[in-house]
Amino acid sequence: MKIWARLMKNGRNMQDIIYTSDMELDFDTYEIILREITQQLDVSCPITMYHHFVSFNQFNIHKFKAPDFIDKFDFDTLDFERYE
Numbered sequence: 001m002k003i004w005a006r007l008m009k010n011g012r013n014m015q016d017i018i019y020t021s022d023m024e025l026d027f028d029t030y031e032i033i034l035r036e037i038t039q040q041l042d043v044s045c046p047i048t049m050y051h052h053f054v055s056f057n058q059f060n061i062h063k064f065k066a067p068d069f070i071d072k073f074d075f076d077t078l079d080f081e082r083y084e
Helices: 027-041 050-059
Strands: 002-009 012-020 061-065 077-083
Touching (some): 002 027, 012 027, 027 050, 027 077
Antiparallel strands (some): 002 012, 061 077
């Protein structure tokens, strides 16, 4: 599985990475992957709820917005998109 993670601000891609994993996707591994990606992007990890995982699993994309973060988040969204 590959995940393209992007930090977006004013409609522009400010930073992105492609994360590759062989782990079976469930809620626990989703949280692990999210933590690893946010560490690589040097941003805090958003609060993750089960509906975030369901949305990502169903639509292959999820956008985290500033209210999803406890710490200050200087971007509009953190986009996660699965592609193969």
